[in-house]
Amino acid sequence: MALSGALRNAVGRTCGVTGLFVDRSSERLIIVNAVTAVLWLATGGVMALLIALTRWPAVHLISSPEWFYRLVSAHGAAMLVFWILFFEVAGLIFGGTILLNQPMVAPKVGWLAYGMMLFGSVAAAVVVLSGYATVMFTAYPPLEASHWFYLFILVFAVGALIAVIHFLVQITRARITGRIRTLPLFTFGLVVAAILALFTLASGTAALIPAWLARLGVIETADPGVYRLLFWGFGHGAQQVNLAAMVAIWYGLASLMVGARPINEGLSRLAFLLYVLFIQMGSMHHILVDPGLSHWARGINTSYFLYAAVMGSMIHAFTIPASVEVAQREKGHTGSLFAWLRNAPWGSPGFSAFALSFAMFGILGGISGVIMGGIQLNLIAHNTLIVPAHFHMTVVAGTTLAFMGISYYLVPLITRRDLFLPGWAKVQPYIFTTGMLIFGIAMGLAGHWGVPRRHWDISLSAYPFAAGTFDGPRIQMALAITALGATIAIIGGTMYVIIAAGTVxxxxxxxxxxxxxxxxxxFAPPAPAAPHVGRGFEAPGTMTLAMTWLALFVVLYAVSWYEFSSIQWGIR
Amino acid sequence: MIERSSTLVAPGARWWSPLGRDERLWFMVVLVWALAMFLMIFVIWPAIGDQQLTFSSYRTDTATFKAAVDASIAAHQVGELEGRPLVAPPPGDVYLLGERFQFTPALRLKKGETYRLLLSSSDVQHGLSIQPDNINFQVLPGYVSAITLTPKQDGEYTIVCNEYCGIGHHLMVGQIAVVP
Structure with missing residues (x-):
């Protein structure tokens, strides 16, 4: 059922660049969600700077532990939850309406979801910053947070759940009405993200409701072990949502920037399907060193049942650059093994953000996550700084940079305004990545040497026997470099906020x-692939890069086991 | 003829095609690596490793556990360390309590002996982080982790709390001395 021309003009417009139908409600909701997301990013970024400069022992900026812990709590919520989810809702609206050439099913539902998310997020942040919920983003019971904190987070989560369901209704309608048969791969990836989000938000709600009721006194206690199991279904589940959304954006940016067409549509979709089936099992790697679950349950889950979900990621890790390579070779960049890469549009922020996000996520975030998520090796990683180092490589250097990259196109197209400071946009992904690279490696090393996360003062100077545990020069150096990297990344982040807000x-x-x-x-229709001549690989450059990456993975895996085996304790 | 489609537009009606040579090779390599990691966790390391995560756990209530800690201190205390009891238990059960903001008691263990560390919390969640070896366990109130430990190197180990437990979290430490 296609909309008639007059009706289309009444509720929207046709994009002058892509030719896609832009529904007015979608347009407005994308703008408010994206602007809110960027404001949260800016807020979280200020906190990030204060935290990084406090964890540099020689500077130790914030002299009040109370404020430090408040800021870490608020930073986690602002970045991991609010920035990401508001942006993802903007992306879901884009993928579910504009990209499918259809108006929004129920704009009021979209506004209801936005209203709940806005109220819940702002109110929860106020509670945290006022000192009524200095419990970290994880809020493990029986730590005491104000019952309002749980309520406001629940309002936010239910709002996000409504937005996700709204998106799935959009997709379903497009299928039922025959507007679309097979989804574009980009939207398919977003559907996968949305399915994961349903599980994630339901798990988070199931964790928080008992904790909230316990604070209200309705029930006696919330079991701390059960809470951790359910909370991480949300806490890490949300990162699986980010992963699926980010991979969708990688595919989308690769098509947008070089006209990439996945070399095997079916394989790419199968890899997404592996996420749906297996990736949520991995959330259990947060409780590998917890009491409560059997060795078998922990092991089988965190190996993602034969690493099936990791295989999904490794398939994307090949097919995405391979599709870029094939597209570039079709353009004539065939001179050498890597001519396709050298001649890529590195000056376009969409391409550089995509490529850098892909590399940072794959090399630092992905490998570190698989290694430390295994049942044994987690023993030397749990709650040290290597954990935040890992997830800053995935969520910040990976997801956030991918989101930045796509917004350089989405924001101008949706707002019908020229990109503000396009020269800044060209260099922003490089500055941001440089900072994150320094930050990630230095912080990871500090964690590897045992430095705890979420800790105001590692001098431990109150106790002579403990003082000096972390005073060695390599740890002090690593933390100083961490702060330096964070500062560079925050400069890159500030540039992004100025560009995005300036454009709007x-x-x-x-x-x-x-x-x-x-x-x-x-946006060209599907076309036959160019015939592949010769007996060699269709994407030899990608094959070389992928094998090199895998070799690095194997080496790091082996080194980690060696480090683990050198612990001077027998443990059973 | 295989059709390929931009990821931003809907593919044609038949979008499945057999894997090409590149994808087949990569898929097989990935499968082998996934299997290798799985075998390392479930078969190889359990057969050869000295450090396993096979510890058991059980539920308790905080008062019962605290009483057991106190009884253990009363039976095996050998001195004091900066205001907390220093306990030298015989091989067997060793109690360690996390409570805001210290680990109690300080422990003195003998190198080469095997102990069953019974670990819990009397208030909120804590993180047991033994430095400099960087051994980390989550500590939950209401649950006891029973971890079998055999120190193989004498020396002084600091326990740092690495789960945020409140405003004095950064003050929370403990000690294990391993003597020859």
Whole structure:
């Protein structure tokens, strides 16, 4: 059921760049969700700087432990939950309406979801910053947080759940009405993210409701072990949502920037399906050194049942660069093994953000996560700084950078304004990545040497026998470099906030916004693949890179086991 | 003829095609690596490793556990360390309590002997982090982790709390001395 021309014009417009139908409700909701997301990113970024400079022992910026712990609590919520989820809701609206050429099913539902998320997030942050819920983003019972904190987080979570269900209704309607048969791979990835989000948000709600009722005195206690199991279904589950959304964006940006067409559509979709089936099992790696579960249950879950979900990621790790390589070779960049890569549009922020996010996530985030998520090796990683080092490589260097990359296109197209400071946008992904690379490696090393996360003062100077545990020069150096990397990354993040907010509020109005280079094949209909000649690989450069990456993975895995085996304690 | 599609538009009606040579090779390599990691966790390391995560656990209530800690201190205390009891238990059960903001008691263990560390909390969650070896366990109130430990190297080990447990979290430490 296609909308008639007049009706389409009444509820929306046709995009001057892509030719897609842009529903007015979708447009407004994308803008408010994206702007709110960026404001949370800015807020969380200020906190990040204060935290990083406090964890640099020589500086130790914040002199009040109370404020330090408040800021760590608020930073976690602002970044891991609020920034990411508001942006993802904007992405879901885009993928469910505009990309499918359809208006929004129920704009009021979209606004209800937004309203609940906005209220819940702001109210929860106020509670945390006022000192009524200095319990970290994880809020493990029986730590005492104000019951309002749980309520506000629950309001936010239910709002997000409504937004996700709204998206799934959009997709279902497009299928039922025959508007679309097979989804574009980008939207398919978002559907996978949304399915994971349903589980995630339900698990979080199931964790928080008993904790909330316990604070209200309705029930006696919330079991701390059960809470951790359910909470991590949300806490890590949300990161699996980010993963699926980020991979979808990688595919999308690869198509947008170089006209990439996945070399095997079925294999890419199978890899997404592996996420749906297996990836949530991995959430259990947060409780590997907890009491409560059997060795077998912990092991089988955190090995993702034969690492099936990891295989999904490793398939994407090959098919995404391979599709870029094939597209580039079709353009004639065949001179050498890596001519396709050298001649990629590195000056376009969409490409650089995609490529850097892909590399950082794959090399630092992915490998570290698989290694420390195994049942034995987790013993030398749990709650040390290597854990935040890992998830800053995935969520910040990976997901956040991918989100930044796509918003350089989405924000101008949706707001019909030229990108603000396009010259900054060209260099922003490089500055941000440089900072995150330094930050991730240094912080990971500090954690590897035992430095605890969420800790105001590692001098331990109150106790002579403990003082000096972390005073060695390598740890002090690593923490100083961590703060330096964080500062560089925050400069990159600030540039992004200025560009994004500047585009929305100050960008030059333009019905055909100038978004820089976009590949002509990005929105072209499917076409036969160019015949592959010869007996060699179709993507030899990618094969070389992928094998090199795997070799690094094997080496790091072996080194980790060696480190683990050198612990001077027998443990059973 | 295989059709390929931009990820931003819907693919044609038949989007499944057999895997090409590149994908087949990579898929097989990935499968082998996934299997290797799985075998390392479930077969190889359990057969050869000295450090296993096979510890058991049981539920308790905080008062019962605290009483057991106190009884153990009364039976095996040998001195004091900066205001907390120093306990030198014989091989067997060793109690360690996390409570805001210290680990009690300080322990003196003998190198090469095997102990069953019974670990719990009397208030909120804590993190047991033995430094510098970097051994980390989560400590929950209401649950006891029963971890069998055999120190193989004498020396002084600091326990740091690495789960946020309140405003004095950074003050929470403990000690294990391993003597020859």
């Amino acid at each position: 509020f100050l960008g030059k109005r333009n019905d055909v916004p100038n978004i820089g280079h976009v590949d002509a094949g990005a």
